[in-house]
Amino acid sequence: MRDVHILGAGLSGLAAATILAKSGIKVHVHEVRGDSGARFDGDFQGLENWTSETDFFDEMKDWGLDPSEFKSNSFSVVDLAHPDDEITNPITDGIAFRVVERGTDSHCIDQGLKRMALESGVEIHYKSKKDAADCDIIAAGPKNSSAVAFGEIFHTSHKNHVTFQLNDKLAPGAYSYMIIIDGIGLICTCLWRKQRKSSRYLNETIAWYEKYYDLDRKPIKRVGGKGDFGLPSKYRHEGKYYVGEAGGLQDFMWGFGMRYAITSGVLAAKDILGECDYEKEVRKRLIPLVKSSVINRFLMNRMGDRGFKIIANYWMKNQTKTGDGLKFMKRIYSPGWIRKLIWPVAKLSMLRKIKDNDGRIIHRMPFRKSLKRDDWNPSSRAIEIGEEWKSIQKYGGKVSFKEE
Numbered sequence: 001m002r003d004v005h006i007l008g009a010g011l012s013g014l015a016a017a018t019i020l021a022k023s024g025i026k027v028h029v030h031e032v033r034g035d036s037g038a039r040f041d042g043d044f045q046g047l048e049n050w051t052s053e054t055d056f057f058d059e060m061k062d063w064g065l066d067p068s069e070f071k072s073n074s075f076s077v078v079d080l081a082h083p084d085d086e087i088t089n090p091i092t093d094g095i096a097f098r099v100v101e102r103g104t105d106s107h108c109i110d111q112g113l114k115r116m117a118l119e120s121g122v123e124i125h126y127k128s129k130k131d132a133a134d135c136d137i138i139a140a141g142p143k144n145s146s147a148v149a150f151g152e153i154f155h156t157s158h159k160n161h162v163t164f165q166l167n168d169k170l171a172p173g174a175y176s177y178m179i180i181i182d183g184i185g186l187i188c189t190c191l192w193r194k195q196r197k198s199s200r201y202l203n204e205t206i207a208w209y210e211k212y213y214d215l216d217r218k219p220i221k222r223v224g225g226k227g228d229f230g231l232p233s234k235y236r237h238e239g240k241y242y243v244g245e246a247g248g249l250q251d252f253m254w255g256f257g258m259r260y261a262i263t264s265g266v267l268a269a270k271d272i273l274g275e276c277d278y279e280k281e282v283r284k285r286l287i288p289l290v291k292s293s294v295i296n297r298f299l300m301n302r303m304g305d306r307g308f309k310i311i312a313n314y315w316m317k318n319q320t321k322t323g324d325g326l327k328f329m330k331r332i333y334s335p336g337w338i339r340k341l342i343w344p345v346a347k348l349s350m351l352r353k354i355k356d357n358d359g360r361i362i363h364r365m366p367f368r369k370s371l372k373r374d375d376w377n378p379s380s381r382a383i384e385i386g387e388e389w390k391s392i393q394k395y396g397g398k399v400s401f402k403e404e
Helices: 011-022 056-063 109-119 199-212 258-272 278-285 287-301 304-322 326-332 337-350 380-394
Strands: 004-007 027-031 044-048 072-075 079-081 097-101 123-126 147-155 161-165 176-181 184-191 218-227 230-232 240-242 352-355 361-364
Touching: 004 011, 011 027, 011 109, 011 258, 044 176, 044 258, 056 258, 079 304, 097 176, 109 123, 147 199, 176 199, 184 199, 199 380, 218 380, 230 287, 240 258, 258 278, 278 287, 287 304, 287 337, 304 326
Parallel strands: 004 027, 027 123, 079 161
Antiparallel strands: 044 097, 072 097, 147 184, 147 218, 161 176, 176 184, 230 361, 352 361
16 A cells, blocks of 8 residues: 555544554654644643543554553543532543643653654654645644633642633633643633633633632743634545544534544544545544534523523532433533534524635634623733733743734
8 A cells, every 4th residue: 555644743643643554554744843732832631531431541542542651630520610600510430531731741642642653653754844735634733713722831739620610701602721730730711702802811710710729829831722613514525534623523612622633533544444434434423523512602602601500500400310420511412303403503603604725615613703791801810910920921931822
């Protein structure tokens, strides 16, 4: 078999490369950046474990991928912060999700996948501007913005912890979260409505977490990223496989995408090896989940804090009834007849039809405009936090995102 060329050395591209190389195929991965994970800056991300009955690490092992190659911390309980500041605790007997770090440090998931690929014989070409037309698998990152996230990484004496907050003021149309792993914390706010002077949301979010948690916070740096959400008409087009974000395979509700990325990369490799039909498998295994997340996002966009409070209360009532906080998350991703009825309305309302440069038709979610309620005056503590950060910047504090 001829050599296989993959565009993008992220999770999906490296997963595909590893599977192919282990089967004896010569694989070249082309990455425009200088290293895998270079678009990230040491921020924590969640690897969800509720969209399948099978634990994701068990799936990885079945595919021949070794999750011990990167650091992860599993959680079965989190703090759920309601819009009215009530804090409750969704809990499960199993693993709800794992926290991994993204970036170029050796313990990051990006570097773990990179090591697996290299050990399998993959050739990775960094700082390579390979034309997509000359590649077999397209695993490139986001092109545009449908949502953005801003966070601060800091030293803390607080124990390992995760808080997930539903708050339309601090995170317009979305959520904020705090993750603390081994003395390093990340407070992040996600914006699903476009804003000016976006750092004010991060400052106000930090002020909220300081109020409710004893953080002993010592800022290190500020980080940011974007997500581009769209549903293409095809996942294999003109002989090319579109995986991960390039295939629109991510969660429109919460922004989770790592599980979909790795899964789609594996499925593309298996198609090349003649073990499955990529288009059929993606539509069977992943697209129902993606469509459910689109519907969830459609409903969230219309809620505000009143709706968020209803969700949080229902989540806890469902946990009391079932004895498992994870069942609520599984339920809202389960396709059913009600969701089938909502889907055409959600698609028409949220997604805009475009033709991509590669000829595919994509129904893309644009970055929504801000609302009147997004205009508010910051608290005195948030102003102080902003001034403190300006002082830290003067002495080398780094920011990996632009204000606008």
